[in-house]
Amino acid sequence: MFTGLIEEIGTLKRVYKQGEAMMLTIGASRILSDVMIGDSISVNGVCLTVTEYNAASFTVDVMPQTFRHTNLKDIRSGEKVNLERAMKAGGRFGGHIVQGHVDGTGIVESRTADANAVVFTIRPQDSGLMRYIISQGSVTIDGISLTVTECHETGFSISIIPHTLRETVLQEKQTGSVVNIECDLLGKYVDHLLHYKGAGPRSSGGDSAGAAGAGGVSSTGKGLTAEFLAENGFL
Numbered sequence: 001m002f003t004g005l006i007e008e009i010g011t012l013k014r015v016y017k018q019g020e021a022m023m024l025t026i027g028a029s030r031i032l033s034d035v036m037i038g039d040s041i042s043v044n045g046v047c048l049t050v051t052e053y054n055a056a057s058f059t060v061d062v063m064p065q066t067f068r069h070t071n072l073k074d075i076r077s078g079e080k081v082n083l084e085r086a087m088k089a090g091g092r093f094g095g096h097i098v099q100g101h102v103d104g105t106g107i108v109e110s111r112t113a114d115a116n117a118v119v120f121t122i123r124p125q126d127s128g129l130m131r132y133i134i135s136q137g138s139v140t141i142d143g144i145s146l147t148v149t150e151c152h153e154t155g156f157s158i159s160i161i162p163h164t165l166r167e168t169v170l171q172e173k174q175t176g177s178v179v180n181i182e183c184d185l186l187g188k189y190v191d192h193l194l195h196y197k198g199a200g201p202r203s204s205g206g207d208s209a210g211a212a213g214a215g216g217v218s219s220t221g222k223g224l225t226a227e228f229l230a231e232n233g234f235l
Contacts, residue, residue: 028058045102133148
């Protein structure tokens with residue numbers, strides 16, 4: 001798990017592609033202080049596993065699923081990337097819960113100054129992602145935990161303070177740039193529970209299973225409906 005607070009900007013030293021599989025070698029310094037083989041590192045918001053490292057760089061593999069659904073497929077040697085190590089238990093939680101599981105990519109439609117801030121307007125390439133993005137809610141852009149300032153019909157805006165612009169690859173993003181989007185985890189789970197249409201959950205046999213079963217949804221498979229809440233005394 002990550003927090004969305006970028007620790008360092010890394011530089012792509014080597015990009016090796018074979019079809020939809022990739023191997024990336026990334027130059028870094030700060031995040032290598034305690035790195036080990038098998039560690040998870042967020043690269044532009046994508047959770048990747050360290051397979052090799054030395055004093056100046058580390059190497060990760062990118063599988064086809066990641067290649068197809070993130071902006072890593074277009075990355076080239078020399079480009080900058082956001083880096084964050086996985087959060088340690090007991091560490092400070094300065095951002096929000098970030099899995100490093102990118103939901104899709106978005107296009108930067110505009111970049112405008114607003115006093116000391118820079119406002120980016122982003123259009124998700126999958127319009128369905130907008131159901132998980134709300135004004136004043138959290139969203140992850142290229143691994144950065146950010147607050148949505150405004151939602152539009154086809155996209156949303158984020159406002160970036162000078163520190164975040166300096167310390168992340170957002171400083172290089174212009175109109176037309178492609179960014180990785182990870183929507184808020186809580187919103188995705190709530191949406192799934194409300195709209196799940198599969199078979200009702202099986203009771204574990206305990207007294208607490210109740211009419212909703214272990215998962216708290218209607219045994220009819222219709223999801224969490226107003227009728228179900230009323231029938232069970234919640235409304």
